[in-house]
Amino acid sequence: MNGILDIVSGLLMVSGALFVLAGGIGALRMPDFYTRIHGASLTDSLGPVLVLGGLMLQSGLSLVTLKLAAVLLFLMITSPTASYALANAALLSGLRPAGYAGTPGEQLEKGERS
Amino acid sequence: MQAVRLVAAIAMLYLVWVLWGALMKTPVWQLGLVSCVLVLWLTLRMGLARNDLLGVHLLHRMPRYWVWLVWQMVLSNLQVLKLVLGPRSALQPRVVEFEAEAGSPFALALLGNSITITPGTLTIDIAQRKVTVHCLTRETADELLEGSMNRRIAQVDPD
Amino acid sequence: MLLVTAVAILATMALALARAILGPSVYDRVLAVNMFGTKTVLLLAVMAFAVGRTDFLDLALAYALINFIGVLAVLWFVKDNQQHQQQHQQRRRARRDATASAAGDPAPTGPSHPPAVQQDHLPAVAEGGSSVSKDADKS
Numbered sequence: 348m349n350g351i352l353d354i355v356s357g358l359l360m361v362s363g364a365l366f367v368l369a370g371g372i373g374a375l376r377m378p379d380f381y382t383r384i385h386g387a388s389l390t391d392s393l394g395p396v397l398v399l400g401g402l403m404l405q406s407g408l409s410l411v412t413l414k415l416a417a418v419l420l421f422l423m424i425t426s427p428t429a430s431y432a433l434a435n436a437a438l439l440s441g442l443r444p445a446g447y448a449g450t451p452g453e454q455l456e457k458g459e460r461s
Numbered sequence: 462m463q464a465v466r467l468v469a470a471i472a473m474l475y476l477v478w479v480l481w482g483a484l485m486k487t488p489v490w491q492l493g494l495v496s497c498v499l500v501l502w503l504t505l506r507m508g509l510a511r512n513d514l515l516g517v518h519l520l521h522r523m524p525r526y527w528v529w530l531v532w533q534m535v536l537s538n539l540q541v542l543k544l545v546l547g548p549r550s551a552l553q554p555r556v557v558e559f560e561a562e563a564g565s566p567f568a569l570a571l572l573g574n575s576i577t578i579t580p581g582t583l584t585i586d587i588a589q590r591k592v593t594v595h596c597l598t599r600e601t602a603d604e605l606l607e608g609s610m611n612r613r614i615a616q617v618d619p620d
Numbered sequence: 621m622l623l624v625t626a627v628a629i630l631a632t633m634a635l636a637l638a639r640a641i642l643g644p645s646v647y648d649r650v651l652a653v654n655m656f657g658t659k660t661v662l663l664l665a666v667m668a669f670a671v672g673r674t675d676f677l678d679l680a681l682a683y684a685l686i687n688f689i690g691v692l693a694v695l696w697f698v699k700d701n702q703q704h705q706q707q708h709q710q711r712r713r714a715r716r717d718a719t720a721s722a723a724g725d726p727a728p729t730g731p732s733h734p735p736a737v738q739q740d741h742l743p744a745v746a747e748g749g750s751s752v753s754k755d756a757d758k759s
Contacts, residue, residue, distance in 0.1 A: 390659065392578050402666070423578065424574070434583055
């Protein structure tokens with residue numbers, strides 16, 4: 348039983364590490380800033396879930412698991428927020444992605460009814 | 462009502478304080494209580510504690526959404542993993558705009574963060590209900606515009 | 621398994637560092653630093669188990685907090701600095717135009733300028749601060 352749990356948690360962690368590494372490669376080799384954020388967000392979504400999930404399986408039901416869950420929850424809330432703040436700041440400063448013609452902060456015409 | 466909320470906030474902060482330091486050592490509980498009250502006072506003073514930002518009353522509908530979101534994350538992670546390791550010519554970055562179905566601050570925050578946390582789509586601007594999203598490929602853009610995430614969030618927060 | 625994971629995370633941190641050095645724009649560098657920070661949190665969690673000292677997890681959470689606030693603060697600073705520079709350039713251009721057109725009459729531009737600079741400066745800082753916190757609320 349314990350052996351199986353160890354194997355599963357090891358698999359989770361290594362696959363998480365794979366996603367994290369792929370995200371790092373993505374952030375390095377993507378062609379422009381906005382696509383690089385996509386690469387980096389690969390390291391922020393499933394990577395932490397798998398790595399911290401694997402660690403949670405290893406620690407069993409204890410205070411440590413609770414702390415890991417809190418770290419995971421915190422990362423899941425802050426990392427997209429930070430990505431959004433970064434992308435929005437870049438957009439407002441005038442760094443426009445290819446194919447974007449609008450003005451940031453402007454509503455859709457049909458959205459006026461709200 | 463306001464008093465209940467303040468006491469609940471202090472209780473939650475105190476729980477976090479206990480979890481993060483007091484279980485290992487002998488706690489000085491007065492110190493913890495004072496720091497909780499201080500944190501709450503500073504938060505109120507900054508004007509960050511707004512009623513409509515907290516969706517506590519919607520929390521019971523969240524687990525179902527989270528399960529769905531984790532599944533979406535798995536799918537889009539595998540998709541982007543292939544794109545990252547594959548040739549650059551497979552990328553077709555584009556910007557799409559659509560209107561959010563639910564317009565409360567909580568629903569908009571949830572929508573924006575859910576879009577960003579699934580790789581391949583990235584929220585770059587939210588104005589009122591208009592959400593501007595940067596997509597990595599045509600498929601991710603089409604999937605987003607199909608609108609199942611938007612509908613599910615409107616189910617979580619139906620006002 | 622723990623060591624394999626730790627090495628992969630370290631390699632990712634090295635890649636993020638490379639992006640921070642290469643990154644053409646400030647935002648690329650901030651992105652890389654943010655990534656480096658979140659990977660540090662993961663590394664701390666993994667090392668806590670590898671070394672067998674689970675109190676490293678407290679450090680991981682504190683690091684996650686500081687990283688988030690730090691990235692927002694840097695973005696605020698960059699945005700504020702850009703606005704400030706733009707205002708500065710506009711003001712310098714306006715002053716140059718004023719002196720070129722009304723060279724014989726320095727009275728309106730001369731004394732009125734220092735208070736105008738003061739008043740421009742202070743609201744700009746306050747505005748930057750509130751807009752950053754608005755970003756954090758909104759997303």
